[in-house]
Amino acid sequence: MxxxxxxxxxxxxxxxxxxxxxxxxxxxxxxxxxxxxxxxxxxxxxxxxxxxxxxxxxxxxxxxxxxxxxxxxxxxxxxxxxxxxxxxxxxxxxxxxxxxxxxxxxxxxxxxxxxxxxxxxxxxxxAQVTFTKPVSRAATPPASSSAAPAHTGAAPKLVAIGASTGGVEALHSVLSAFPANCPPTVVVQHVNARFAPSIALSLDRACAPRVLLAEPDLPLRAGHVYLAPGDERHLTVGGTGGQFHARLRAGPRIAGHLPSVDALFFSVAERIGAEAAGILLTGMGADGAEGLLALHRAGAFTIAQDEASCTVFGMPRAAIALGAARVVAPLETISSQLFRLAA
Known part of the structure; x- marks a missing residue:
């Protein structure tokens, strides 16, 4: 048809x-x-x-x-x-x-x-998008979970977020609930580079933290959200010992994407591990699923958006199927789930 x-x-x-x-x-x-x-x-x-x-x-x-x-x-x-x-x-x-x-x-x-x-x-x-009215409900643990270290419950030192189709609207919902002093937050949203600066500005106006485009070797600071510029470079995290910085590098597409959510998540799992948090939002395909699993196995706190609140459930579905999500949450509760750690 x-x-x-x-x-x-x-x-x-x-x-x-x-x-x-x-x-x-x-x-x-x-x-x-x-x-x-x-x-x-x-x-x-x-x-x-x-x-x-x-x-x-x-x-x-x-x-x-x-x-x-x-x-x-x-x-x-x-x-x-x-x-x-x-x-x-x-x-x-x-x-x-x-x-x-x-x-x-x-x-x-x-x-x-x-x-x-x-x-x-x-x-x-x-054409695969279906619009349904989200049903408010509590977040739930996934049906199955891969073996991983128990999370410490401490506030994350860095938050990594991935999104694709429908993701800009979802990011507005999640980031508008972030406090002004949130942990450094790094975002890969699949979007044409022409629109990335305007999306960052739109988010900055709507959110308490500062939202800006990531730049090479830019130190990642609390109270700031860094959006991948979408210019055919992967956004990853470098540094150790609590001093982290953004890295932008050319490379092959991962899961069909450049920048790739998987590339970001893998770098955070390697550099920060259990002291990080990962969030995978709406999107087509499976980018971010393997990376979220790597974060989960490293002991990080991982959240996948639930089906009812997704524009497209592809990426979160793939992560949940791998057992990568500690929590599956409606969009409107994701930030509260994350910052329960800080409490």
Whole structure:
């Protein structure tokens, strides 16, 4: 069965290029195109598509308000299509925080949507998203657990977080509950490098700790959250004896990703071990599952987001299946679970 798409894009040229590009995919069907929000709203109501692509920078409309209406009235996976402007990147970061599942950075002219299949891959991921109302409940231990040292119960010296599809919204939820003096926190979120600075700024405005992009050899300090810049380099942690720093290095993709959550988690397991904490949030695939298991085996406190609150349960599911999570928690309780250690 084909994935049914509605395209919302004000430029006739871009609509034609995008429709042509997606129509060449055997499993994707463009059922309608819209030039503005009003048309888009009617077509979404009429066709009930599997995925909507939304140009967030269309003139004469507020793309964020339109996204809010989609999510409130007919929740549908939305992929934000953004140009190269700084304003567009900032709006895209805000859209991801409001529930858009992914974003795509378009180029110029006939090459706006490339030929590398990345947009089609994002659409296939988005089509697997189902929106359900999270049910509040207590966190639970996983059904099975690999052998690991008993956790000491002490506050972690460093927190490592991994996320992918739907992760920006999840990060806002988790990090907004972090105290201003939180342990150094390092985050890998799968996202195009064009949007990483705006996502860091959006999180910084919403959270008590300082949120910034990681830089090579940057000392990791309490009260700070460091986001991977997403520029084809792995983010890992170096240092010993409580003096840790960020490392950014080129290398092969791990679990299909660069940067990779696994790369971050493995480095934290090796350098910090039982004195660390690891959190794996929503995302497609299995990146982070093996790394969370390494943290678990090193004695670190590990948390996986539960299925009901995930946009996509792939990464947490893979970790839980390995027995890597000490706790499986709804999104809204993850921070409280973590900082119970500090109490």
């Amino acid at each position: 084909s994935i049914r798409i509605v395209i919302v894009e004000d430029s006739p040229t871009m609509r034609a290029i995008l429709m042509s590009r997606l129509s060449s995919e055997p499993d994707i069907e463009v059922v309608a195109t819209a030039a503005n929000a009003a048309e888009g709203r009617e077509l979404i109501r009429q066709f009930d598509p599997d995925v909507v692509t939304l140009d967030i920078e269309m003139p004469g409309m507020n793309g964020l308000d339109f996204l809010d209406k989609i999510m409130a009235l007919r929740p549908t996976p939305v992929i934000i299509i953004s140009g190269s402007t700084q304003e567009g990147a900032a709006t895209t970061a805000e859209a991801l925080a409001r529930g858009a599942v992914s974003c795509y950075a378009k180029g110029q002219g006939a090459n706006a949507f490339g030929s590398d299949g990345k947009l089609a891959a994002l659409i296939r991921e988005a």
